[in-house]
Amino acid sequence: MVAGTVSALLLGLSLAGGSLATGNITEDSYFYGESPPVYPSPQGTGAGEWAGAYAKAKAFVAQLTDDEKVNLTAGTWSQNGCSGTITAISRLGFPGLCVNDAENGLRGTDYVNGWASGVHTAATWNRSLAHGRGVHMGREFYTKGVNVILGPVVGPLGRMVRDGRNWEGFAADPYLTGQMVYETVDGLQSSGVATSLKHMIGYEQETNRSPETNSEGQEVQSVSSNIDDETMHMLYLWPFADAVRAGTASVMCSYNRINNSYASQNSKVLNGLLKTELGFQGYVMTDWGAQHTGIASANAGLDMAMPQSSFWGKNLTTAIANGSMEASRLDDMAIRIMATWYLVGQDEGFPTPGIGMAEDLYAPHQRVIATKPDEKSTLLAAAIEGQVLVKNVNNALPLKSPHMLSIFGYDARTPETMDIPSESTAADNPLIINRTLTVGGGSGTNSPAYIDSPLSAIQRQAYEDGTSVLWDTVSKSPEIDPTSDACLVFINAYAGEGYDRRGLYDDYSDELVANVADQCANTIVVVHNAGIRLVDPWIDHENVTAVIIAHLPGQDSGRALVDVLYGRANPSGKLPYTIAHNETDYGNLLNPALPEGIFWLFPQANFTEGQLIDYRAFDAYNITPRFEFGYGLSYTTFDYSSLTIKQSSSSNSSTSSYPPAATTEPGGNPHLWDELLTVSAVVSNTGDVGGAEVAQLYLGIPNAPVRQLRGFEKFYLAAGESVEIDFHVTRRDLSIWDVYAQDWLLQEGPFVVSVGRSSRDLPLQGTFTF
Template identity: 55%
Template sequence: MVLTRQVAVAAAILASVGLTGAQNTTNISSDTFFYGQSPPVYPAPIAKGTGDWAQAYAKAAAFVAKLTLEEKNNLTYGITPENGCSGIIPPIERLGFAGMCLQDAGNGVRNTDFVSSFASGIHVGASWNKTLAYDRANAMGNEFKKKGVHIALGPVVGPLGRLATGGRDWEGTSNDPYLAGAMAGETVKGIQDAGVMTSLKHFVGNEQELYRNPGVDSENHYVESISSNIDDKTMHELYLWPFADGVHAGTANIMCSYNRLNNSHSCANSKVLNGLLKTELGFQGFVVTDWFAQHSGTAAALAGLDMAMPDGQSFWGANFTEAYLNGSVPESRLDDMATRIIAAWYKLGQDSPSYPTPGIGMPANLSEPHTIIDARDPASRSTLYEGAIEGHVLVKNENKALPLKSPKLLAVFGYDAPAPPQYMPNGNSLLTNPFTTGYESAFNQLSLAFSSTEIDWPSQLQIASNGTYSVGSGSGANSGPYLSAPLDALQQRAMKDGSVVYWDSALQPGLAGLYEAADACLVFINAFASEGMDRPGLHDDYSDNIVQTVASTCSNTIVVIHNAGVRLVDQWIDHPNVTALIFAHLPGQDSGNSLVDLLYGDAVPSGKLPYSVPKNESDFANMLRHSYAVPPYAYFPQSDFTEGVYIDYRAFDAHNVTPRYEFGFGLSYTTFSYSKLAISIVKGARTGTYPTGAIQEGGQVDLWSNIASVSAVIKNTGSVTGAEVAQLYIGIPGGPVRQLRGFEKVRIKPGQEATVSFDVTRRDLSEWDVGAQKWKLQSGVYNIYVGASSRNLPLVGTLRI
C-alpha cells in the first residue's frame, strides 16, 4: 500500500499534538518504512538487563521499587539548571541519588574553564586511527567526570553527512557509515571507561539544519520541522549502521533528533524508538530528547522516550502523574523509564560516593568568582597533540614543496593564520556577520522567508574571517586553555631557527613584494559551519581570490584550509604555482603547533579524507542543497532520501563521476606498496542466509561473528618513517560497487613491511532484506579490494560464500 503525501501530512499534524499512536497498542514491528509513513510499534519494550547490564538492572529494579510515583516521574525530565550544566535531573536524597548533570559536547567539556579543546569529530575521522579515537575519548571522559558531568552529549553519527553543506557534519567523523561507526564505537568505550555515559546522537535522519525545529515564518505561519523520508533498506544500510556500532559498544544513552522521520517526530516515533532501537538493536539504556525536541506527552512516552530535556514540565512534569493514574500510560512504562535511567547510573559506577558532585565544575557564570576545578591531565597532552597531527590531510605536494627545507623567509597570507583578536574561539564567538548572537533564530527567519527559492547567500557567510578556525560552532564547540594559531607557531619556529616570517592577513592581500622574495608563501583560509544553519556553499570567492592573488606571483604557494566539511578547490588547484594543499580540518587547541611540525617535517602526514572532494558542486547533485518547503507542503517540509545508499563515493562510483580527491585519499612524505593479498573463510563460520542468534546490544549476536579474514602486506618504499591507512572495500552483490568494510593504520620504517589483517563479520557482508526484516548473507561471489583509498586499490580478489 502507498500512503499519499496528503495523508502523511495529516498524520503528522495529529502526531504533533499527540493524538496518534497512543491508542494503538498492536505490535507491528515487522512493518517497514516507506516514504512519508512511519508505522506504529507498540508497546514500548521493557528492558530486561541482558548481558553485562544484569547487575545494574538488578540494583535499579530494587531502587525503583522504593520510589514514589512522583519520584519516578521526576527522573524522566529535566529542571532548569542553576549551574553550567546543559541539563539537570534533580536528586532523590533519601535514597542517595545525587542527581545527574548532562553536558555538551563532542570535543571537550563546554561552558567551563580549565578543560582541553580536543580535535573535532571530522578531524578524528580524518585520522583513521581507532586507538587514537579511544585515547581521545577516554581523556575527554576523565575531564567530564572531574567537572561533575554524568552524561557527555556525544559522540555524533547523525548527521551522517548526506548533505555536503550540512551545518553539523563537522561534529561527526565521516559520511561513510562503517568509518563513522568504528570511530563511534571507540569513542563510546573511551568515554564510558572513564565512568561517564555517552549520548550517541542524533537519532536519526538529522541531515540538515534548515527546518530542524518547528517555527513561525515571516507571515506568522506555523512551519513544522523537516521530515526525513527514508526507506527501510537505506535506513539499515546507511543511517542506522553507525548507531548499531555505538549500541554494540554499550552506549548508555541515545539522543533522539529534532527532525521528523517519515512524518513522525523522531522523539515520539514508535517505529524508530520502540522498533529499531529498543527491539531490533536490543538497546538497554535510555533515550533523551535533544533540547526542546519533545512535542507531545503521552504519545512520546508510549513511543519509547525516556527522558525530556532541558525542562519537561510543559508536557510531563507534575501534571503527567495523572496519565499514569488514569491509565493513559501504564505504570509499567514509567517503571521501565526510571529503571533504564537508574540502571545506566549504576552501570557506569556513578553511585559511588567518590563520584564528583553533579555539576561541581560547571559554574553558572564564568565571569563571577567560582571554585576552580582543573580537569586537565598532563598525561593527555600527547593525545591532544597526536590527535591534532593525524587529522591533517595532505592532498597535493608538487616538486616536494613539503616538508619545508630550511626556509629563510616565509610569507604568510590569509585571515585564518592569526589568532582571533577579540575572543577565545569557543565556536559561537567565531561567527562574524548576522549570526554572532541569536544565530539560529536569524537563520531560520531568513530561511523561512525564502523557503521556496534558492537563496543567494553572501560568500562572507561561508568563512570565519576573524582568525584561525580550530573548532566548529554551536553546542559541539568548547574553549581550551589556549589556542596555538598557525601564525604564532610559525613565528616561534622562526625565532628558534633564525628565519624570518612576514604576514598579511587581510582579505585582500596587498604586500605583493613578498610574493617573489619568499621561499614559500603560506595561504590560510577556512570553511565555516555551525549548528542551526547549513553552509551556503562549498567555496567562497573571497578565499579563492586570496589564493589566486598570491599564486599569480609566488612560485611556491602552499594552501592550508581549516575546513568544517567538504571544500572545493578547483578554482585554483591546477595553478602551476600552487604546489601543496593541506585539508587541516578542526584540530583543537594544538592547531598551529601540530601544523608547523608537519610543514617542517618534524611529523609526517598520515591523515586520509573521510569524505570525497568533487570538482564541481554539480557532482554532488542532490547531496549539495538542503530541502526547502515548497507548495503544496510548504508548512510541512519534506526531504525524500531518494538516492538511497548512494551518497558520497558510492554515488560517484555509481554515476562514474571522477572526484578531485576521492574518499580515503591522503599523501605522506614517504610512499607505500601493497602485496600478498590473502582471503579466507573463517574455520567453522556459519554461513547460513540469516542470523539466528539472540538479540543483544547491537542486534542479533551472530551478526558480529567473523565470517572471513583478509590480509595484505604493506611496505614503506620511501625514505622516512610514516603511517599508512590500509583500507578494505567489499562489493556486496546487488549493492554499491564497493563499500568500506575495514581499515587499519600501521606505522612502518623505511624499507620495512607490516602485515595488516581485517576481520570481516556477517554484518559486513550482508544486505538488509526488507521482506524478511533481517540481515541477509547472500550466496555468491564478493569482490574484495585492498589499497590506499576508495579509488587506489591495487589488490583485488574474490570471496565465495
Template identity: 50%
Template sequence: MSDHEISGKDALVRISATTAREIIELCGTVQFDGNTETGVNAALQLAERFAYLAYDALGDTVPDHEEMARRIMRKNGEHAQLKINEAIKSVQHLTEALAVATKELDTAREELATFYKLRETDVHKANAKAESAIAHTQTAILRILGFSGSGVALLRPSCAQQNILNDTAFYGQSPYVPAPIASGTGPWAEAYSKARATLAQLSLEEKVNLTGGASAPNGCSGNIPSIGRVGFQGMCLTDAGNGVRATDFVNGWPSGIHVGASWNKDLAHQRGIYLGGEFRAKGVNVALGPVAGPLGRISLAGRNWEGFSNDPYLAGALSSETVTGIQSQGVITSTKNSYILNHLLKTELGYQGFVVSDWVAQHAGTASANAGLDMSMPAGATFWGDSLTQAVVNGSVPESRIDDIATRILAAWYQMGQDTSFPLPGSGMPASLVEPHKAVNARNPAAKPYLLQGAIEGHVLVKNVNSALPLRSPKLLSLYGYSATSAPNNNPPSAGALGAWPYGAGAYANPEAIICGLTSTTCGSAPDIAFNGTLVSGGGSGAITPPYISAPLDALLAYAYDNDVTLLWDFINTDGTGVVDQATDACLVFINAWAVEGRDRTHLSDEYSDKLVNNIADQCSNTIVVVNNAGIRVVDGFYNHPNVTAIVYSHLPGQDSGRALVSILSGQTSPSGKLPYTVAKNESDYGKLLSPALPTSPYEFFPQANFTEGLLIDYRAFDALNIEPRFEFGFGLTYTTFTYSDLSLISTGAPTQTYPTGEILPGGKTDLWDVLFTATATVTNTGSDYPAAEIAQLYVTIPNAGVGRQLRGFFKADIGVGASVQVPFKLTRRDLSVWDVVAQDWKLQSGTYVVDVGASSRNLPLSQTITIPEDQGS
C-alpha cells in the first residue's frame, strides 16, 4: 500500500486525535459564559485552534488526485479506486466544513466587536451579542469536528456535552430513499419532452450550473445563470408570497394571515393572478411563496403571519388558489431527508417540479443531492458547483441524478411558458434603488378593487356589545394608540439589512425603553409591538413593498370631512390617562402585535398595549379596540372591561388598510372575516405548542420537532382537552344574524374500497380526489338591516381517527336581508381518509362518520351521519 493511498485516512485520524486532545485540555477551563469577555475570547480561540488544525490536515490530504489515482490503479485496480474515492470524499467534506466554519467565525468576530462597543452603555444588548458570538463559535467547532468520526469518543463526559458531532446519534436517521426520475406524464409531458431535448445538448458543467445560484447585476434574491447557446435565459428567484419585495412600482397586498381570515377562495385566486402579473412584469421567474405550512403549529412563531391558517384544510385550499393564480401568469411558485423529498413529494405525490433550498439552508453537498435537493440558493458554489461536478466524476452522485435535476428545472421553465415572450430575468429588479435604473411599473389598474376587497374581508369582528359597530352618525370621535398612523419611513433604501419596507422594524430599538418603563416584566430581546405606525405587513423576507399606505388616521380624516365629524387624536400620551373629551361618541384605540422572520414573539399580548386600552376605557364608555395582529393576539387583558364595546382584529391588510377599516366601521360594508386560528383566554392554554421546545445540552445545536401532538393542533387540541377558548376557530361576527337549516348528504356512488388504486399523477393517486358525498345546507340572513357574507363551515369526525372534528369544507356566500342561500360542499375520498402507518397509504375506514355544519368550529347546529361499509375486497 503506497503512502499516497493512506494519506487521506491518516490525516483524518490525526486531526481527530489532535482535536480530542485540544478539547480535553481546554474543556475543563473554558467557561462558555456569554456575559464575560473572557468567555467570548476563549470560545473564539478554541474554534480558531480547531480551524488551524483542520487546515493543516487539509494540506496533507490534497496531493494531486490524478497522480494518486494513476499510482494506485497500477497496483490494485478496482479496490484502489474505492480508496481514492474515499480520500476525495474526505477532502470534500473537510473543505465544506471549513467553508461554513470560516463564515461562522467571521460572524462571531463581528458580534464580538459589537459586544465591545455596547458593554459600557447597554449591558443587556452587549450580553446578547456575546451569547451570539459564543453560538457562532460553537457552531464553527461542530462544523470542523463534523467530518471526523473518532474525536468525540475520546472526550470526558463533562466535555462531550459541548461537542456533539451530529444529530443522527440522538434522533436517528430517515431511511434512505433513492431520488426518483421524474415521469413527465400528464400535463407535464410536452414540457418534459422539450427539457429532455435541451438536456441532450448540455455538458455536465452546464447541467451543474443549473443547480445553484450565481451572482447577477440585479436585485433578485437568487439567480440561475443563462445558457445562451440553447436559448435558456436563466432564472430570477425573488421573495415572496405576499408580493414582490424590496423594489418599486409594485402593490402591497394583504398578507397570508389576512387572506386566511377572509376564507375567500375567489379572492385568493384573484390575488394570485395579479401577484403573478407583477412578478412577471419584473422579470421574476420564481416567486418564493406562498407559505403553505406547518406555520401556526407554534403559537409564538415569528412567521405565522406569512401563512394562511393553522388548519391544514383551510391553508391548503387558499394555497391552491394562490398557486394556480400566480402560475396562470407563467411564474413558478415555491411553496415552503430523502424520505420527504424523494418518497412523499416526488413519488407519492408525483411531483414533477424541482426542490430549492431556503437561503443559506443547505448544509451538505453530495448527501443533499442524493436526498432529492434540486437547486441550491443563493450560492451554489458553497456546497455544489465544481464540487458537484467532481462528485459525479468520482461516482459519489450518479449522473442520472444530475440529469433529473436539470430536467426538472428546465421542464418547469418550459411548463410555465418562460421560453417564449417572458421578460429577461430580473429586468425589472434593480440592484440598487438609489442608483439610476429603469422604472418598470408592474401594477395593473384592474387589481385595485381586489386590493381593497381583500383588505376588507380579512378583518374579523370578535366583540360588539349593544351593536357598538357600525358607527351611527357620530359627532365626535377620539383616536388613540401607536398604530393609527403611517410609519415614518416608506423608503426602501432606509429599510436596513432586510431590504424591505420596515413596518415595525424601528420597534427593535425605539419603543423598547418606553415599554420597559411602563411594564413590570423584563423586556425580551425584541418587543412585541411596532411602535412606529400601523402594520400593513409583518417583517422579514415576506414583507411587502406598497406604493402608498392608507393608514387608519388617513381614512378617518376623509370620513370626518365627508360626514361632518369632529375628529380628535392624541398619539403622544403614552399611557392614555386624562386625555378623553367627555363629549366623544366613541374612542378608537389602535394597537398591534408585531412579528418578524428570524425570531419568535415573546408573548401573545403585551402589558403596555393592554394598559393603554384599559386607561382609555376607564374614561370612555364606548371604547372600540382595533388590533393589527401578525398572529394570534390574546385580548383577555382588556376583553372584560365593561367599556370595551367592540374589538376588531384587522390583521395585516396591505396598502388599503385604513380605507378597508373605515368601510367596516362606518357600516358601508358588513364584516365577513372569521378567525383562521383559535384565540385562547390565556397563553398557557396552548400548552407545549405555545413556543418551540428548544433542546438543551448536549443537544442544543440540533433542535428537533418530534410532533408528538399528532393531529391535536389549534382547535383540535382545544376540543380534545376540553379547553374553552376566548374565540374559537372559524369565529367572527357581523352586523346581522344567520340561521342554518336543511342539511342534506347524498352519496355519489363512487367506489369506497379501503385503499386508493388510481394512477399516480401530480397530487397523488387520482382516485383520492373522487367525490364520495355531496352536502348542502340552507343559510338565511335573519337580520333586518344589513346584507352580509356568511362562511358556512363543514366538519367531519372520522371513526377511530384519534382526533375529533376536522374542517373538511367551507363556502362563503353573500346573503341579502331576509334572503336564503343553499351552500354546497363536496367530500372526497381524501377528506374522509386517515393515514395508515402500516400500509403507508390513505385508508378509508369503515364505520359511521359524523358531519356537522355551522358558523364556526363550536357553533354547529346541523349534524348528520354517513356510513362507509366494510370493504368486501379486503
C-alpha cells in the first residue's frame, strides 16, 4: 500500500461527523490524514526586528558562489564536539556555525551548569525566572562558542502521557507552554545565542518516530500524527506562535510524519503554517537524520539538513539548472540562515565556533570556563520553585530542628560517576534510575558542574542543627530506628529520548515507600520525576504525612530541596500536568500508537480526541484527578475575592468577529495580541508566613473545552498582605480557529471566567458577553 492510499483512506474515515469541541472529527477538518500542498516556499521579508539582519544577509549572500550557498544548507561532520557544524566561508569572514544540545544546559562538555529541565521550569509558573534561566544558560553556550542551542522544546506538548520526552518540554497546556517558551527564547537570544525551537510538529511519541526495518525485512515508516486543522491551531501550533513572536532564529522539524507527510518535507506545515501564517523569518532545520527527500524537501520549506545531507549538495544546483527548483529558493535558504547570525549579533565578537567543546571530554582540549558566579541565584531559585508540595498533613513540613532523620531510597544518593547514562536501573527496573535524578536521558541531558544530592545536602544541614542522620539507600525493606522524628523516602521516575515510558509507576518504589511508612509515623516522600508519576498506591497511607513532586531540578537538587524541607523557601510550584488516580484515567492518551491492521507499514496516530488532552479531557469526561493541573500547596494560605471583568477601552482593534487585516509579523497577525479584556481579583495571604502564590485564570470559551488556562500571575505576599492582580486577555485568548475562514474567530459569549488556585479550585467565577 502506498502512502497516498493511506491518506485517502484516512481522509475518508475522518468524515464521520461529530464535534471537535467534544473530541470527534468532522467534515470541517479539512486536512486530517492528508496534508494539502502549499507552494512555493515564501521568501523571508525581514519583517519586524529582522529588517536589519536581512539587509546584511542579502548583501552577504549576493557575494557567494552557488557552491558556498549550498554549503550553508547542510552540516558536516566535525571533530570539535559540536552536535552539528556549518563550514566556514573564510574569504568573507564567516567562521561557520556550531550547533549543540541541549535545551536544559550545554551537553557533552565541562565548566557548565546542569539547569532545571523544561517541565521543572514550567512547574515554577514564573515568567521572570524562565527568562533569567534563558539569559544565564545562553551565556554559557555563547562562551563555549556554540552559535545555536538546539532548543527550547514545545513539542512534545504532552498529549501522550508515557512519551519519553515530555520532560524536555514545558507543560501539557499550550498557553503555559507558550508563556514559558516566549521568555526562554527571548532570554537565550539576548545572550547572543540563536535558538532552534523544536520539534515541529505533532511529535508526541518516541515509538516508531523514525523509519525502521521490521523482522520481516519490511520498512516501517515513521508514525503519522493525524491532526485536524482546529486542533492543530488551538493546541499544537499555539506555543510555536509565541516562540516565533519572541524571535526564535530557527525551527527544527520533527521525525514523525504529519498527516502522512514527513515533517521535513511537509509543505503545509513549513510553507503554510510556519512561514506564511506565523510569518517566520528564520530557517528550518531537520532533526538529526530526519531528511528523507532532496529537492522535494527544499521546495517544501526545509532550509538546513543536519548533521549532513546525502540528498542535497550538487543536486541543488542541478535542480536549479533543470528547472525543478528555483534559484530564488536556494538564495532564500542562505539568506534565512545568515540573517539569524546577524540577528543575534554573532558577526561581532563571537568566540571561535566550538572553542569550548571537545570530541572527547577526557582528551586534551582547551579550557573554557563558562560558569559565572552571578548564575547561582537563578540556578537555585529555579530548582526550588519547580518543586510541588502536594500533601502536608498536620504541618509535617517544614522540619523544625529534628533530633533524628532517617533517609531511604536509591534517589537520595549521588551518582557514582559524572557520566550520565542513557538508562540505568535499580533492582532491574527500567522505570527508575539508580541515583538521584536531576535530568532525563538522551539529547536533552545536560552536563552539571556538580550534583548536590539530597543525602549530601541533608547531612550538611544536620551538621548545622546537631541532627543525627541514619540512611539506607539500597534496601527495599530497610530497618528503621523507632525514635526517628521523620523518615524521608526518595524515589524517581525516569524517561529519556528514543523510547516511551513503560508505565507511570513501578512496584519496587511503591513497595519501598509502603515498607517505610508501615514502620515510621512521619514518612515524607520525595519524587524526582521525568514525567507524570502516579502516587495512589501509598499516598493515602496514614503515615505518609508529606509528598513533594520534585521534578528535575538540575545540579542544585539537594540544596533546593533542603531549603523547602526546612522552610527557608516556601514551596510555590504548581503542577504543569494532571496526576490521575489510575493509568486508565488517561484513556487512549496513555500509550503510543502502534502499527496495526492495514496500516502496519504506515503507523497512524489519530488525534481523534481533538483538544481534549490532560485537564481538558478530565473536565470533559468528569474524571476526578488525584492532583489537578495547576495544583500545589504552600506553607501559608491564600484567599481570593473581588472579581471584576472589564472590556479594555485601549484595545487597538474592535471586537469584530475576525482580527483586522494587517501585515503579518513574526507570530502572525499582530492584532491577535490586542488586549480585549482585563480580569482583576484580590488575593490575600491569610496565613502566618510569607509565600508566593500563582493565581490562575481559566476561560470557558463557547464552542471549546469547558475551561482553558488563559492567564496566570505569580507574586509574593507577606503574612496578612493583599494585592490586586490583573490578567490581560488578548483576542487570541478569546477566539477559536475557524477552519472555513482560516482565521481566528472571536466568540460572542457567554464566556465563563474563573480565577483561583488550580484548574479545579476556582473560588471566583463570573460571566461576560461581547
